Amino acid sequence: MRREIPVAITFVVGVIMLLSNFIDVPFGTYSLKSLAQELGGWVIIISAFAVGLASVNLIRIHGNNLARKRAGWFNSLLLLISIFVWTIVGIIAFHQPSSAFWTTLNQNIYNAVLSALGAAMFATVSLYLGSAAFRAFRMRGFDATVLLIACMIMMLGQAPIGALIWNKFPSLASWFLSVPNNIGQRAIMMGAAIGAFATSLRILFGIERGHLGAD
DSSP states (O other): OTTHHHHHHHHHHHHHHHHTTTOOOEETTEEHHHHHHHHHHHHHHHHHHHHHHHHHHHHHHHHHHHHTTOTTHHHHHHHHHHHHHHHHHHHHHHHOTTOHHHHHHHHHHIIIIIHHHHHHHHHHHHHHHHHHHHHHTSOSSHHHHHHHHHHHHHHHHHSHHHHHHOTTHHHHHHHHHHTHHHHHHHHHHHHHHHHHHHHHHHHHTTSOOGGGOOO
């Protein structure tokens, strides 16, 4: 029963959410679309509990690292301090929107800490992307050669020096971005949509049960 009941609930909820996009059948004071909206609210509540559970698990793991002085315990300490400080500041700023001090402090933490760390992370990742691009863009075959030429045109079209070399580089790069790039993206999105639909059907009919955990 530990698996049959979740599978049955998943099937019923999935059918309601799917059919509500096409038909609206009344059920007394409710209808199919109102039931779907009600279930959408429950999804938000469950997601909030999932985030809370993930936060507790994160605190537990890094708390153990800190208590046992494992390698990198100082990073765990900084993470825990950041979580508690920003949580307290965010709650106070939310409940006291008229307080300029807490609102400004909350925004400054985001701008001066989180945004700066995100920019530093992406700057570090760009080095690895450049290294991977250097290895990937070698002319080892026809496909790699076409990719290399397209990337060179795109880089020259986006950089100011490209227009100085040849004034057609910006328009050519714009054509690559709007035509071949959109074609490839739409093909990928269609394939991903078909895969998501097939996976959804497997979950809906109880064929795929990996989300229920191990036996």
